[in-house]
Amino acid sequence: MTLALRVRPILVPLGSFGLLLLGLAVWQLCSGLTFVIPSVPDTIDAVFSSLGDPDYLHDLRATFTRVLLACAIGVTVGVILGVALGYSPRVRAAVEPLIVAMNSVPKIILYPLLLPIFKVGMTSQVIMGVIHAVFPMLIMVTGAVAHMPTTYRKLGRALGASQLQVLTRITLPAVRRSILTGTRLGVSLATIGVILAEFFTTEDGLGRVMKQAYQFAQYERLMASVLLLLLFCFLVSFAVWNLERRLPE
Amino acid sequence: MSGIAIDNVGMEFTGTNGAPLVALDGIEQRIEDGSFVSIVGPSGCGKSTLLAIVSGLQRPTGGSVTIGDRVVTKPDPRIGVIFQEDSTLPWRTVLGNVKFGMAIAGASKEHQEEQARKMIELVGLEGFEDAYPAKLSGGMRQRVAIARTLALEPEVLLMDEPFGALDPQTRLMIGAEVRRIWQRTGTTVMFVTHDIQEALMLSQEIWVMSYRPGRILDCVEVSLPEDRGLESVGGHDFAELQSRIWEHIRGEVTRGMERSRA
Amino acid sequence: MPDDVIAPRLQPAEVVEAEAEAAASTGEQTLPRKEDAPPTHGRAARGARRRDAGPPPALATAGILVALLLLWIAGSALELWSSNVLPPPADVGSALVELVQTGTFWQAVRITVTEIVAVFAAALVIGFGLGMLFWKAPYLGRVCEPYLVSFYAVPFIVFYPTMVVIIGLNSWPIIVLATVMATIPMTLNTWIGLAGVSHVFWKLAAVLGCGRRQTIFRIAIPAAAPIVLAGVRLALIYSLIGSVSMEFLLAPNGLGYQIRYQYELFHQNEMVAYVLVVFMLAGLLAITIAAMEGWVLGRRRSS
Numbered sequence: 001m002t003l004a005l006r007v008r009p010i011l012v013p014l015g016s017f018g019l020l021l022l023g024l025a026v027w028q029l030c031s032g033l034t035f036v037i038p039s040v041p042d043t044i045d046a047v048f049s050s051l052g053d054p055d056y057l058h059d060l061r062a063t064f065t066r067v068l069l070a071c072a073i074g075v076t077v078g079v080i081l082g083v084a085l086g087y088s089p090r091v092r093a094a095v096e097p098l099i100v101a102m103n104s105v106p107k108i109i110l111y112p113l114l115l116p117i118f119k120v121g122m123t124s125q126v127i128m129g130v131i132h133a134v135f136p137m138l139i140m141v142t143g144a145v146a147h148m149p150t151t152y153r154k155l156g157r158a159l160g161a162s163q164l165q166v167l168t169r170i171t172l173p174a175v176r177r178s179i180l181t182g183t184r185l186g187v188s189l190a191t192i193g194v195i196l197a198e199f200f201t202t203e204d205g206l207g208r209v210m211k212q213a214y215q216f217a218q219y220e221r222l223m224a225s226v227l228l229l230l231l232f233c234f235l236v237s238f239a240v241w242n243l244e245r246r247l248p249e
Numbered sequence: 250m251s252g253i254a255i256d257n258v259g260m261e262f263t264g265t266n267g268a269p270l271v272a273l274d275g276i277e278q279r280i281e282d283g284s285f286v287s288i289v290g291p292s293g294c295g296k297s298t299l300l301a302i303v304s305g306l307q308r309p310t311g312g313s314v315t316i317g318d319r320v321v322t323k324p325d326p327r328i329g330v331i332f333q334e335d336s337t338l339p340w341r342t343v344l345g346n347v348k349f350g351m352a353i354a355g356a357s358k359e360h361q362e363e364q365a366r367k368m369i370e371l372v373g374l375e376g377f378e379d380a381y382p383a384k385l386s387g388g389m390r391q392r393v394a395i396a397r398t399l400a401l402e403p404e405v406l407l408m409d410e411p412f413g414a415l416d417p418q419t420r421l422m423i424g425a426e427v428r429r430i431w432q433r434t435g436t437t438v439m440f441v442t443h444d445i446q447e448a449l450m451l452s453q454e455i456w457v458m459s460y461r462p463g464r465i466l467d468c469v470e471v472s473l474p475e476d477r478g479l480e481s482v483g484g485h486d487f488a489e490l491q492s493r494i495w496e497h498i499r500g501e502v503t504r505g506m507e508r509s510r511a
Numbered sequence: 512m513p514d515d516v517i518a519p520r521l522q523p524a525e526v527v528e529a530e531a532e533a534a535a536s537t538g539e540q541t542l543p544r545k546e547d548a549p550p551t552h553g554r555a556a557r558g559a560r561r562r563d564a565g566p567p568p569a570l571a572t573a574g575i576l577v578a579l580l581l582l583w584i585a586g587s588a589l590e591l592w593s594s595n596v597l598p599p600p601a602d603v604g605s606a607l608v609e610l611v612q613t614g615t616f617w618q619a620v621r622i623t624v625t626e627i628v629a630v631f632a633a634a635l636v637i638g639f640g641l642g643m644l645f646w647k648a649p650y651l652g653r654v655c656e657p658y659l660v661s662f663y664a665v666p667f668i669v670f671y672p673t674m675v676v677i678i679g680l681n682s683w684p685i686i687v688l689a690t691v692m693a694t695i696p697m698t699l700n701t702w703i704g705l706a707g708v709s710h711v712f713w714k715l716a717a718v719l720g721c722g723r724r725q726t727i728f729r730i731a732i733p734a735a736a737p738i739v740l741a742g743v744r745l746a747l748i749y750s751l752i753g754s755v756s757m758e759f760l761l762a763p764n765g766l767g768y769q770i771r772y773q774y775e776l777f778h779q780n781e782m783v784a785y786v787l788v789v790f791m792l793a794g795l796l797a798i799t800i801a802a803m804e805g806w807v808l809g810r811r812r813s814s
Contacts, residue, residue: 097569101797210669
């Protein structure tokens with residue numbers, strides 16, 4: 001059964017927007033039921049007041065910086081290792097089960113092992129973000145390179161291209177979709193990694209703010225921070241998704 | 250076993266720009282019970298659409314099709330269909346695949362087993378009962394599809410370019426197989442192909458179809474001997490029939506190319 | 512003219528990733544065969560396959576693990592790092608042996624495993640149901656699609672503190688949130704899997720006279736199985752990751768909690784022991800998934 005969309009196309013984004021409104025309505029309703037959930041207007045207030053607070057902005061910037069660093073490093077490492085593994089089937093066959101197993105481990109539990117080495121601070125949190133972000137990229141790029149049509153490689157040989165040229169002109173463009181998707185996943189995972197690390201060791205950053213808000217029952221601030229975080233992840237994901245869609249494939 | 254009556258069948262679609270697209274125009278034909286008819290024509294002429302209508306997968310916008318004494322309104326196991334694409338179920342063995350149609354129809358386990366093994370033997374796949382389709386070649390998979398369809402003892406057999414995805418050598422071999430099976434079972438066969446030689450090797454009658462809107466330009470009776478082997482291909486009769494059909498098609502192909510360029 | 516099949520326009524990364532993994536996880540590499548199918552059973556066939564592939568990859572993987580262990584032993588002995596960073600394996604081993612004899616350990620294991628099972632079961636049922644729903648009701652699917660797809664990006668875990676305040680400090684907020692996290696890939700994969708079933712299978716169902724239920728259960732679902740199973744695998748992974756991560760942050764008990772607790776008590780040996788236990792659990796799950804996929808999908812793969 002192939003199922004067609006039997007309504008006018010404009011009704012789809014309208015419907016999605018309607019769903020959003022419905023969600024907000026439910027939120028507002030729930031906030032009436034318990035004091036723990038702040039109402040929508042209160043939360044929006046908190047968002048703006050937080051954004052006006054220089055201390056908050058400092059925390060925001062700290063988290064942002066870590067996330068971007070973690071993402072950049074994670075993406076780069078993931079691509080490099082992914083291409084390397086993609087080229088060597090023997091190594092890949094041996095290492096792949098380990099990578100898959102690592103992918104299913106909650107990586108935050110490694111944080112206490114990192115701390116004695118790097119001490120509390122930017123480095124350890126960024127590394128945590130990197131560890132979170134690198135795996136999806138690694139898996140995707142490895143798979144993409146490994147399944148690249150052999151005609152591509154033959155083309156490179158036929159044209160007499162050097163190793164570097166093959167890499168930059170054939171391999172990387174061929175797997176750019178995987179790289180983009182890996183980046184998209186990498187950003188959100190880097191965010192999770194950094195935030196979780198900040199939850200654990202409270203120095204500065206959005207994670208610390210949230211933990212503090214939780215401990216001091218400042219629920220508006222907590223929700224506002226959650227919202228900002230979700231918005232950031234959503235927007236980055238959406239932007240990269242659009243890039244992916246524009247790829248001619 | 251039944252004959253097929255195609256009564257003034259027409260098919261009109263709305264094209265992508267909203268304008269009506271006439272795929273078939275007033276097809277009026279008869280296929281006698283037990284005969285083997287091929288339809289040839291250029292790509293896009295509507296022969297697959299005609300077959301879809303005869304099978305019940307597509308409702309015509311005009312006219313009707315009658316098989317035996319029943320008007321065709323929807324697909325039915327009594328109307329056997331072999332598709333061009335591989336339709337074997339990858340999660341079932343060859344035996345499991347051949348039994349599948351019967352299992353859906355609710356046949357008894359004993360009947361399924363017996364009939365399936367008979368069909369597997371008929372299509373020449375003995376020894377492969379427990380193999381999975383992933384391990385079979387394209388030609389073998391089509392034979393599985395044929396076995397599965399024939400296991401239901403359909404009244405007619407409709408084949409839509411069934412060997413289109415196979416290489417030329419396999420096509421010749423499996424074509425000969427299909428003819429042998431037809432001679433053994435006597436099922437009415439409607440066979441769609443774009444390969445004139447194939448049609449000549451297999452059928453008793455060939456309908457030549459025009460480019461859109463699809464009409465039957467000519468019904469060619471294939472006067473080649475019953476047991477035509479590969480030697481016929483070079484023969485005089487064969488060449489005559491082939492050029493007659495090719496003349497029609499050449500014109501249609503040119504028309505088609507001009508149309509799509511326009 | 513065929514209708515458009517409605518499916519999420521985005522192929523979730525994980526679907527592609529899981530397909531690649533699935534393709535690699537059989538481990539066997541064989542040369543393509545050009546002639547018609549040779550005998551598919553028998554020692555001769557198996558032997559031929561193995562000879563083509565070289566030593567089984569599982570051996571190489573085990574080899575890597577052994578090498579890592581040796582590195583750990585050597586590094587600790589040579590004091591390449593202080594025992595604060597990573598205690599020697601002997602100490603961790605004996606700590607583990609002692610832990611296994613305590614009730615607290617098994618209680619933690621039981622709690623974590625219960626959470627994982629609960630989340631996984633819920634995600635399977637809800638995810639599959641929603642996936643089918645979105646497939647059968649394309650408008651609903653399209654409307655929800657942007658949210659579903661973006662939720663991959665959203666760290667649901669940030670809702671955890673709020674959930675704890677609402678529900679309480681026990682396993683329930685963990686189960687609820689982790690279920691949400693695990694349901695999304697299951698839903699998406701079920702939807703994509705069903706929508707991606709080859710057109711020829713629908714035609715086949717029609718010409719064989721299949722009823723509605725027969726079409727769905729005997730053709731559509733088996734045909735969609737590879738992609739749906741990738742969703743199952745992701746659901747299981749998120750069950751584990753979600754549960755343990757949340758326990759680690761804030762929880763009365765569980766393996767994640769124990770890791771944090773031991774860390775705060777400066778019990779390095781016990782902490783690393785618990786970390787190893789979580790790794791073993793993850794490995795166990797990975798093996799289970801691989802076995803399941805191999806069993807369901809193995810026969811479909813061309814050798």
